[in-house]
Amino acid sequence: xxxxxxxxxxxxxxxxxxxxxxxxxxxxxxxxxxxxxxxxxxxxxxxxxxxxxxxxxxxxxxxxxxxxxxxxxxxxxxxxxxxxxxxxxxxxxxxxxxxxxxxxxxxxxxxxxxxxxxxx
Amino acid sequence: xxxxxxxxxxxxxxxxxxxxxxxxxxxxxxxxxxxxxxxxxxxxxxxxxxxxxxxxxxxxxxxxxxxxxxxxxxxxxxxxxxxxxxxxxxxxxxxxxxxxxxxxxxxxxxxxxxxxxxxxxxxxxxxxxxxxxxxxxxxxxxxxxxxxxxxxxxxxxxxxxxxxxxxxxxxxxxxxxxxxxxxxxxxxxxxxxxxxxxxxxxxxxxxxxxxxxxxxxxxxxxxxxxxxxxxxxxxxx
Numbered sequence: 001x002x003x004x005x006x007x008x009x010x011x012x013x014x015x016x017x018x019x020x021x022x023x024x025x026x027x028x029x030x031x032x033x034x035x036x037x038x039x040x041x042x043x044x045x046x047x048x049x050x051x052x053x054x055x056x057x058x059x060x061x062x063x064x065x066x067x068x069x070x071x072x073x074x075x076x077x078x079x080x081x082x083x084x085x086x087x088x089x090x091x092x093x094x095x096x097x098x099x100x101x102x103x104x105x106x107x108x109x110x111x112x113x114x115x116x117x118x119x120x
Numbered sequence: 121x122x123x124x125x126x127x128x129x130x131x132x133x134x135x136x137x138x139x140x141x142x143x144x145x146x147x148x149x150x151x152x153x154x155x156x157x158x159x160x161x162x163x164x165x166x167x168x169x170x171x172x173x174x175x176x177x178x179x180x181x182x183x184x185x186x187x188x189x190x191x192x193x194x195x196x197x198x199x200x201x202x203x204x205x206x207x208x209x210x211x212x213x214x215x216x217x218x219x220x221x222x223x224x225x226x227x228x229x230x231x232x233x234x235x236x237x238x239x240x241x242x243x244x245x246x247x248x249x250x251x252x253x254x255x256x257x258x259x260x261x262x263x264x265x266x267x268x269x270x271x272x273x274x275x276x277x278x279x280x281x282x283x284x285x286x287x288x289x290x291x292x293x294x295x296x297x298x299x300x301x302x303x304x305x306x307x308x309x310x311x312x313x314x315x316x317x318x319x320x321x322x323x324x325x326x327x328x329x330x331x332x333x334x335x336x337x338x339x340x341x342x343x344x345x346x347x348x349x350x351x352x353x354x355x356x357x
Contacts, residue, residue, distance in 0.1 A: 013215035017222030019295050049293050051240055066223055102271045106287045111294035
C-alpha cells in the first residue's frame with residue numbers, strides 16, 4: 001500500500017499528527033511574537049481561509065502556531081507546496097469594524113499563514 | 121362509487137426515505153465497493169463519533185482549577201493534558217481525525233479577558249475533547265455575527281460582561297482548535313473535582329456562558345427534531 005498515492009498522508013503523519021508532520025520544513029519564521037503586521041490583500045480566487053474581514057487590517061503576532069502548507073495549496077493537493085509558518089494574529093475590534101459598538105479594548109484572534117502577512 | 125375498504129389499504133412498509141438518505145447509502149456503498157474505505161472502517165469512525173462528548177473537557181478544566189501544576193500543563197502542552205483525561209488527539213486514525221487536526225489550545229479567561237470561540241468559515245470545533253458541535257454553532261447566523269457583535273450575541277445567550285472586560289473572539293479558521301478555560305466561580309470553595317466538572321457545561325467551554333453553582337446544563341434552546349434521529353442504542357430508530 002505504500003505506493004498508493006492516497007495513502008501518502010497517512011504514512012507520513014501516523015504516530016505524529018497533522019500539522020506536526022510538517023515541523024521543520026518551513027523557512028525560518030519571518031515574524032516574532034509581538035510583531036506588528038498587516039494582512040495583505042492577495043487574490044483569493046476559488047479558495048482561501050484568510051477571512052475577508054481581516055484584509056488590510058493591522059494586528060499583533062500573538063503566537064507562532066505551527067508549520068503547514070497553506071490551505072490555498074493543501075486544498076488542491078499541490079504536491080510541490082512548501083510548508084510555511086502560521087501565526088495567531090490579534091486584532092483590535094475597532095480596527096476590523098468601522099462601526100464597532102463595544103469597548104475599545106475588545107479583540108479578535110485568528111490564524112493566518114505567513115504569505116498573507118507583511119510588516120505593519 | 122365502489123365500496124373502498126380503507127382499513128385494508130396497504131400501508132408503506134417503511135417510513136419515508138429522504139433524498140439525503142438515498143444518496144448517503146449510494147455514496148457509502150460505492151466507496152466500499154471501490155475500496156476507498158471498508159465497512160469496518162466506517163463503523164470504527166461512527167463509533168468514535170458516538171463516544172466523544174464534553175465530559176472529558178469538563179474534567180480537564182476541573183482538574184486545572186484544583187491543581188496549579190496540571191493547569192500549567194493544560195496551558196503549555198494541552199495535547200499532553202488531554203491524555204490525562206483520556207483523550208488522545210491522534211485517535212482514531214493514528215494521525216488525528218482528518219478534520220480536527222492535532223493542534224489544540226486552551227484559552228484561559230482572567231478577570232480582564234473573556235474568550236469565546238467560533239468558526240466563521242464553517243464549524244471547526246475541538247471534537248475529540250468537546251464532542252460534536254451544537255447546531256447553533258454551525259449556523260451562518262452565529263458565524264456571521266459573533267465576530268462582529270460579540271457582546272450582543274453573548275447577551276442573547278444571557279451573558280453580559282462589564283466594559284472593563286476585554287471580549288476576545290477566537291476564530292478557528294486553520295488547524296488549531298480552541299476551548300475556553302473559564303474562571304472558577306465564587307461559591308465553589310472546597311468542592312470536589314466531580315462537583316466542579318458538573319458545572320462546566322459545553323456552553324461554558326465555548327464561551328457563551330459562565331459556570332455557575334447549581335447550573336449543570338446548557339442554555340435551553342428549542343431543539344429541532346430530526347426526521348430519523350440517532351437512537352440511544354446508536355442505531356437509527
